[in-house]
Amino acid sequence: MAFEYAPAPESRSVVDIRASYGLFIGGEFVDGSGGRIKTVNPATEEVLAEVAEAGSDDVDRAVAAARTAFDQVWGPMPGRERAKYLYRIARIVQERARELAVLETIDNGKPIRESRDVDVPLVAAHFFYYAGWADKLRYAGFGERPLGVAAQVIPWNFPLLMLAWKIAPALACGNTVVLKPAETTPLTALAFAEICQQAELPPGVVNIVTGAGETGRLLVEHPAVDKVAFTGSTEVGKQIARSVAGSRKRVTLELGGKAANIVFDDAPIDQAVEGIVNGIFFNQGHVCCAGSRLLVQESIAGDLLDALKRRMALLRVGDPLDKNTDVGAINSAVQLERIRRLSEIGDAEGAERWTAPCELPDRGFWFAPTVFTGVSQAHRIAREEIFGPVLSVLTFRTPAEAVEKANNTPYGLSAGIWSEKGSRILAVADKLRAGVVWANTFNKFDPASPFGGYKESGYGREGGRHGLEAYLDR
Amino acid sequence: MTATVASNLSEVARSDAALRAFLHGLPGVDQVGADQRAAMLGTRSIKTTAKAWALDLAIRMVDLTTLEGADTPGKVRALCAKALRPDPADPSCPSVAAVCVYPAMVPAAAPLLAGRAHLASVATAFPAGQVPLSVKLADVESAVRDGADEIDMVINRGAFLSGRYLEVFEEIRAVKQACGDAHLKVILETGELATYDNVRRASWLAMIAGADFIKTSTGKVAPAATPPVTLVMLEAVRDFRAATGRQVGVKPAGGIRTAKDAIKYLVLVNETAGADWLHPDWFRFGASSLLNDLLMQRTRMSTGRYSGPNYVTLD
Numbered sequence: 125m126a127f128e129y130a131p132a133p134e135s136r137s138v139v140d141i142r143a144s145y146g147l148f149i150g151g152e153f154v155d156g157s158g159g160r161i162k163t164v165n166p167a168t169e170e171v172l173a174e175v176a177e178a179g180s181d182d183v184d185r186a187v188a189a190a191r192t193a194f195d196q197v198w199g200p201m202p203g204r205e206r207a208k209y210l211y212r213i214a215r216i217v218q219e220r221a222r223e224l225a226v227l228e229t230i231d232n233g234k235p236i237r238e239s240r241d242v243d244v245p246l247v248a249a250h251f252f253y254y255a256g257w258a259d260k261l262r263y264a265g266f267g268e269r270p271l272g273v274a275a276q277v278i279p280w281n282f283p284l285l286m287l288a289w290k291i292a293p294a295l296a297c298g299n300t301v302v303l304k305p306a307e308t309t310p311l312t313a314l315a316f317a318e319i320c321q322q323a324e325l326p327p328g329v330v331n332i333v334t335g336a337g338e339t340g341r342l343l344v345e346h347p348a349v350d351k352v353a354f355t356g357s358t359e360v361g362k363q364i365a366r367s368v369a370g371s372r373k374r375v376t377l378e379l380g381g382k383a384a385n386i387v388f389d390d391a392p393i394d395q396a397v398e399g400i401v402n403g404i405f406f407n408q409g410h411v412c413c414a415g416s417r418l419l420v421q422e423s424i425a426g427d428l429l430d431a432l433k434r435r436m437a438l439l440r441v442g443d444p445l446d447k448n449t450d451v452g453a454i455n456s457a458v459q460l461e462r463i464r465r466l467s468e469i470g471d472a473e474g475a476e477r478w479t480a481p482c483e484l485p486d487r488g489f490w491f492a493p494t495v496f497t498g499v500s501q502a503h504r505i506a507r508e509e510i511f512g513p514v515l516s517v518l519t520f521r522t523p524a525e526a527v528e529k530a531n532n533t534p535y536g537l538s539a540g541i542w543s544e545k546g547s548r549i550l551a552v553a554d555k556l557r558a559g560v561v562w563a564n565t566f567n568k569f570d571p572a573s574p575f576g577g578y579k580e581s582g583y584g585r586e587g588g589r590h591g592l593e594a595y596l597d598r
Numbered sequence: 599m600t601a602t603v604a605s606n607l608s609e610v611a612r613s614d615a616a617l618r619a620f621l622h623g624l625p626g627v628d629q630v631g632a633d634q635r636a637a638m639l640g641t642r643s644i645k646t647t648a649k650a651w652a653l654d655l656a657i658r659m660v661d662l663t664t665l666e667g668a669d670t671p672g673k674v675r676a677l678c679a680k681a682l683r684p685d686p687a688d689p690s691c692p693s694v695a696a697v698c699v700y701p702a703m704v705p706a707a708a709p710l711l712a713g714r715a716h717l718a719s720v721a722t723a724f725p726a727g728q729v730p731l732s733v734k735l736a737d738v739e740s741a742v743r744d745g746a747d748e749i750d751m752v753i754n755r756g757a758f759l760s761g762r763y764l765e766v767f768e769e770i771r772a773v774k775q776a777c778g779d780a781h782l783k784v785i786l787e788t789g790e791l792a793t794y795d796n797v798r799r800a801s802w803l804a805m806i807a808g809a810d811f812i813k814t815s816t817g818k819v820a821p822a823a824t825p826p827v828t829l830v831m832l833e834a835v836r837d838f839r840a841a842t843g844r845q846v847g848v849k850p851a852g853g854i855r856t857a858k859d860a861i862k863y864l865v866l867v868n869e870t871a872g873a874d875w876l877h878p879d880w881f882r883f884g885a886s887s888l889l890n891d892l893l894m895q896r897t898r899m900s901t902g903r904y905s906g907p908n909y910v911t912l913d
Binding site: 126127128130131237241390391392393394398447448565 | 625833873
């Protein structure tokens with residue numbers, strides 16, 4: 125007997141999307157001087173709203189507002205007072221959690237289960253966590269002086285969570301910010317602007333300029349910013365590093381990844397399968413730290429892949445607002461094209477493709493969960509970040525070979541190890557060149573834990589005590 | 599993962615050492631991961647038609663249970679009547695799977711059920727099982743003779759925890775033999791096994807020894823059934839069928855009181871062992887108060903109104 129789950133859609137009535145949005149500068153929504161861009165619901169291709177594309181004048185105004193707020197209000201304010209605002213923001217995020225989750229899901233395409241149970245609770249947790257540091261900076265060991273104005277550019281995969289990762293530590297340390305959300309997912313950042321108003325945050329402390337790559341370039345290259353924080357592709361990260369080279373600007377970059385998820389033959393198999401699925405299909409694989417390379421010990425590879433395929437066949441792909449959806453929509457047509465192209469290269473290079481049997485909706489951007497077996501280190505799908513629900517499977521025979529393959533990548537953001545043997549976990553983790561190593565779990569996030577990359581995955585750490593360093597002047 | 603080891607399952611119980619090597623060779627269970635998976639499946643939202651379907655299925659899977667020192671034939675007869683017709687006002691309401699009683703109550707229940715629902719009897723000195731094997735077997739034989747067609751036995755947890763797996767195995771085998779045609783449900787008492795690794799080992803041990811069902815708990819020990827323990831057992835029966843071709847049922851018992859919880863268990867079955875187990879022959883709820891909540895929810899689904907506890911019978 126088949127157990128068919130009836131549709132269980134979360135109501136959209138909790139969100140109120142305006143037809144058009146301006147820029148949030150100096151505590152007010154103002155019109156931009158540039159063009160307009162449309163943001164769409166990737167699950168339906170419906171246009172949700174028009175937002176301003178900030179031009180050079182707008183960026184100037186935003187940076188100036190941030191500078192004034194830094195000089196006159198936020199910089200001089202005692203940490204314990206700044207903390208009150210951050211606590212207030214955290215509480216408002218919790219109060220408006222359902223609205224933010226629905227809005228994030230509509231604009232981004234991620235399942236409501238994830239925005240509701242992961243993204244939004246972590247957003248609140250980050251503000252609570254850094255609120256606690258604001259009056260204790262003396263004990264963090266990085267000095268107590270803020271840098272000034274921070275230019276922050278964030279990606280579309282976790283729009284509100286990346287905003288929190290950027291804004292919470294910056295504000296806790298006494299900096300003011302100008303933040304640019306991704307052009308495909310600006311709506312929760314604009315909702316956050318309303319939250320700043322609701323929290324009566326002094327004008328100019330947080331400024332939000334929407335736009336595409338050009339706006340981002342104007343912002344990070346602006347001569348009056350003191351600090352650049354970027355999360356996004358390695359390609360853009362390199363451009364930013366070049367453009368700020370030789371300037372006084374401090375930079376942190378959190379870039380791409382091609383993480384190895386290593387499964388040893390003594391792993392807890394059922395949980396490892398869950399961890400593999402969570403590692404690559406969480407958020408449609410739009411995760412910089414996704415476990416996109418599965419390294420499995422040869423002796424269990426066959427059984428493990430059977431179990432993985434059985435599990436993948438259970439993934440519920442479809443309407444992101446349905447509470448039972450596991451895998452939502454691909455964020456944009458551009459990204460979908462990239463995933464398709466790299467997958468076709470996988471076919472052409474001789475890897476074997478298996479796709480989970482699932483019905484995809486007619487409209488919107490969709491890609492069924494996919495696994496490639498018979499992949500070798502030389503294949504492009506084993507080397508390049510696909511940033512989609514596509515897993516490449518490689519095998520190994522000895523722990524040394526696993527470590528060698530795991531590290532054989534230009535990236536180094538995260539890795540996973542699955543084994544019931546504690547000594548093996550510690551020994552392997554020690555040798556992996558990755559910023560985060562998860563043992564018998566994957567994609568676990570906590571505001572108290574630092575996050576960041578080795579090699580071309582970027583530099584600097586976000587989260588935890590370490591995350592304060594990027595926003596303090598020793 | 600177990601296909602290769604399990605190809606000669608008859609061999610694994612040839613000695614204590616062989617049995618231990620097999621059970622300890624099963625893949626481990628990571629507790630954090632198992633808890634997380636069960637919790638995630640608990641967030642599934644089952645509404646409208648799916649809920650109506652699940653409520654009826656859950657009713658059909660109930661082993662309506664009374665296991666009190668104060669049980670009387672009168673009470674058992676009332677329970678049998680309810681088992682056959684749970685909602686007297688609605689003939690479309692299905693019967694439950696079975697009535698589950700102590701051996702002394704089997705003669706009272708047998709003529710009333712008369713094959714229209716299964717009659718399960720706990721036996722083997724339930725719930726502690728701390729009597730000699732000969733007494734356990736006599737307990738089983740008398741229950742079967744009096745008309746029980748399902749026997750719920752308890753394993754010897756003392757022997758299991760001290761590593762005397764062969765002793766547990768042989769006891770289950772002996773009980774299975776004493777059952778004759780009656781189905782054997784083996785209670786692992788997971789609350790006393792403490793770790794999920796032990797739950798997985800005990801599940802395999804019981805299945806190799808011939809269990810038709812594996813059951814979480816007596817209901818007399820806390821914690822009784824939990825979603826993650828049931829998840830681990832569902833994985834075990836799934837893997838056991840893949841290895842041997844034989845399908846074994848699962849019965850969580852104790853502590854499942856609400857329709858909402860029952861539906862969460864059905865989701866767990868659906869997404870772990872699969873749809874083949876979504877049948878009263880392969881999945882049961884050991885419960886008493888659960889049935890009333892299922893009935894109230896069922897009435898609400900069909901009438902749109904919530905009638906309240908005064909409209910269901912108290913037993």
